[in-house]
Amino acid sequence: MDGGSVLGFLILVISTSITGIFLKYILDLEKKDNCECSKNKKRDFIKYYLMVSLGFSALSLLRLLTGFKFTSVVYKLFVSLFSFASLVNVVMMYLYTRELKKIECVCSEDWKRGFMNHYALFGVILYPALLFILLIGKIFGVKK
Numbered sequence: 001m002d003g004g005s006v007l008g009f010l011i012l013v014i015s016t017s018i019t020g021i022f023l024k025y026i027l028d029l030e031k032k033d034n035c036e037c038s039k040n041k042k043r044d045f046i047k048y049y050l051m052v053s054l055g056f057s058a059l060s061l062l063r064l065l066t067g068f069k070f071t072s073v074v075y076k077l078f079v080s081l082f083s084f085a086s087l088v089n090v091v092m093m094y095l096y097t098r099e100l101k102k103i104e105c106v107c108s109e110d111w112k113r114g115f116m117n118h119y120a121l122f123g124v125i126l127y128p129a130l131l132f133i134l135l136i137g138k139i140f141g142v143k144k
Helices: 003-031 042-065 073-102 112-141
Strands: none
Touching: 003 042, 003 112, 042 073, 073 112
16 A cells, blocks of 8 residues: 555545444443433434445445445445435434533433534534535636
């Protein structure tokens, strides 16, 4: 692997680890008997998104390790849809963790909830900033 691939691999491993932490938190909330305050559609969306994300991460890690390139239109469409779903997920995670705090859902209190909240807030700020930078680049004709 070259330097870029090693960096990509490390970023993917860290990202996959964070996804695993969030999924474990959501699954632990589901297992709690008396934690009705954490149960809603946002939690369900986050759980299913995280499961798909782990699968996609495993596929991406395999692709990096083997050097295989996906060129199909279906794969590119999936990546585009997944990117949009990532934005939706970040917003859902932020709203969900904020809601848990607001309603004082004691059974959801965990360092993972705080981490998820801060991570999502960072994403809610980062996504529009990146979109703005990309749009400015398109307007002024900046090329890679």
